[in-house]
Amino acid sequence: MNLRIFDTREKRKVELVPLRPGKLGIYACGITVYDVCHVGHARMLVAFDVIVRHLRTSGLEVRFVRNVTDIDDKIIRRAAAEGVSAEAVARKYEDAMARDMVALGIAPPDEEPRATASIDEIVALIARLCDQNLAYPAAGDVYFSVESFPSYGALSGQSTSDLQSGARIEVDEDKRNPLDFALWKGAKPGEPQWPSPWGPGRPGWHIECSAMASRYLGETFDIHGGGADLIFPHHENERAQSEGAFGIGTFARHWLHSGMVNFGGEKMSKSLGNVVNIGRVAEAHDLEALRLLFVSAHYRSPLSFDVARQPDGSTTFPDLAAAEDRLDYFYRTLERIDAAGLPPGPPTPGPVLAPADRTVAAFTEAMNDDFNTAAAVGDLYESFVLANKLLDEPKSAPKDVRLRTLSVLRTDLRRCGETLGIFRRVPSAFLLARRERLCRSRGIDAGVVETEIAARAAARASKNFTRADEIRTDLKNRGIELMDTAAGTSWRVV
Numbered sequence: 200m201n202l203r204i205f206d207t208r209e210k211r212k213v214e215l216v217p218l219r220p221g222k223l224g225i226y227a228c229g230i231t232v233y234d235v236c237h238v239g240h241a242r243m244l245v246a247f248d249v250i251v252r253h254l255r256t257s258g259l260e261v262r263f264v265r266n267v268t269d270i271d272d273k274i275i276r277r278a279a280a281e282g283v284s285a286e287a288v289a290r291k292y293e294d295a296m297a298r299d300m301v302a303l304g305i306a307p308p309d310e311e312p313r314a315t316a317s318i319d320e321i322v323a324l325i326a327r328l329c330d331q332n333l334a335y336p337a338a339g340d341v342y343f344s345v346e347s348f349p350s351y352g353a354l355s356g357q358s359t360s361d362l363q364s365g366a367r368i369e370v371d372e373d374k375r376n377p378l379d380f381a382l383w384k385g386a387k388p389g390e391p392q393w394p395s396p397w398g399p400g401r402p403g404w405h406i407e408c409s410a411m412a413s414r415y416l417g418e419t420f421d422i423h424g425g426g427a428d429l430i431f432p433h434h435e436n437e438r439a440q441s442e443g444a445f446g447i448g449t450f451a452r453h454w455l456h457s458g459m460v461n462f463g464g465e466k467m468s469k470s471l472g473n474v475v476n477i478g479r480v481a482e483a484h485d486l487e488a489l490r491l492l493f494v495s496a497h498y499r500s501p502l503s504f505d506v507a508r509q510p511d512g513s514t515t516f517p518d519l520a521a522a523e524d525r526l527d528y529f530y531r532t533l534e535r536i537d538a539a540g541l542p543p544g545p546p547t548p549g550p551v552l553a554p555a556d557r558t559v560a561a562f563t564e565a566m567n568d569d570f571n572t573a574a575a576v577g578d579l580y581e582s583f584v585l586a587n588k589l590l591d592e593p594k595s596a597p598k599d600v601r602l603r604t605l606s607v608l609r610t611d612l613r614r615c616g617e618t619l620g621i622f623r624r625v626p627s628a629f630l631l632a633r634r635e636r637l638c639r640s641r642g643i644d645a646g647v648v649e650t651e652i653a654a655r656a657a658a659r660a661s662k663n664f665t666r667a668d669e670i671r672t673d674l675k676n677r678g679i680e681l682m683d684t685a686a687g688t689s690w691r692v693v
């Protein structure tokens with residue numbers, strides 16, 4: 200297959216050659232369920248959703264595994280703060296995550312294992328590392344010995360001596376080397392715990408992914424992904440554990456990382472108070488617009504998500520508002536194509552105007568070049584421009600070519616949108632929902648608008664065009680645009 204991907208370890212684009220012809224195994228690190236998901240999580244989730252969709256469209260039989268980290272220091276701290284069990288915290292935020300996934304249109308993975316459901320595999324993997332002297336127990340904990348794994352640092356492009364100079368050892372840890380990391384953490388009073396050969400405890404974070412990836416995809420598989428913030432130490436450690444236990448070169452054949460989201464030029468962080476939750480975004484905008492904002496950039500690029508503070512203290516999201524305007528344009532175009540009276544069924548053979556003659560081909564080329572959704576969306580935009588030109592200027596092309604071109608666009612634009620997870624709704628569903636949201640946020644009473652439109656129609660019927668124009672101008676000044684069609688007058692908020 201002709202698909203090139205940027206491999207983090209290789210630091211270049213490489214051809215994707217599946218381990219088993221026609222099949223592809225992909226693992227992405229999922230969410231640590233100690234709080235609701237934010238825009239940074241959404242970007243990573245959308246990136247891998249689109250990647251998997253494109254791999255499937257390319258004809259590969261994909262097995263996609265994304266874990267849920269449901270035991271972790273942050274979950275335990277949250278449970279202590281709320282006076283509930285760690286399990287209750289994990290289940291609560293796992294449910295919240297599942298709702299966000301549905302709202303974002305993220306397809307469920309083929310396997311979505313929880314760390315706590317893989318303790319046997321985790322313990323077995325740690326035992327294997329101990330047997331090979333790659334790990335050592337110390338006072339109820341078990342640590343991975345970084346010195347015993349010579350290529351440690353290769354994924355993140357760092358040498359162990361660089362890392363060593365920056366590392367700090369905590370006073371209560373019994374590590375032999377500051378870079379060594381915990382595979383198993385001995386139980387502290389009141390914490391969740393499972394039995395193990397080293398005493399009761401719980402897994403460290405990194406080991407769960409090594410255990411779950413091999414459980415569901417085998418010791419060697421095609422692609423491991425996650426957000427770029429996981430390259431070090433999480434993915435570096437996963438690689439050391441798996442290649443240490445199973446043999447050098449056996450873990451993920453390729454590493455893919457999605458870029459970070461910056462808020463107003465700053466890294467998103469809870470301490471800066473600039474974390475925007477997905478639920479908060481959904482109150483103000485259509486989440487499909489968030490998807491469009493993400494796919495309008497390359498998945499590896501950093502993405503800016505501006506948060507503007509208004510004089511009344513509220514916040515708005517200017518980049519997202521602009522993306523929703525673009526989505527509105529796309530859906531209005533699709534609605535116009537649907538209403539253009541085209542013959543049903545597939546287009547008849549014959550000439551089609553450029554660039555509609557190769558919408559899918561251009562889209563596929565862009566996606567085959569390391570999932571370049573930014574270029575793909577740019578190409579799609581050109582096809583939307585053509586559609587509008589053909590609808591606005593019926594005489595700009597011979598009738599049969601015009602109708603055929605619009606028919607091709609009707610099918611192909613949606614086909615490409617399917618991979619990106621956009622344009623999947625009936626246009627009127629998106630457009631009406633957006634109009635209602637804009638009416639609410641601007642205090643527009645839809646009933647009053649409808650009454651004005653009826654008054655204008657009556658004025659026109661009695662040939663009082665001055666009055667009809669006054670009504671139109673008055674509505675326009677209030678941000679309402681009227682569209683007169685054969686079927687009557689419709690309206691939108693602009």
Ligand SMILES: [Zn+2]
Binds near residue numbers: 433
């Ligand atoms: Zn992971």
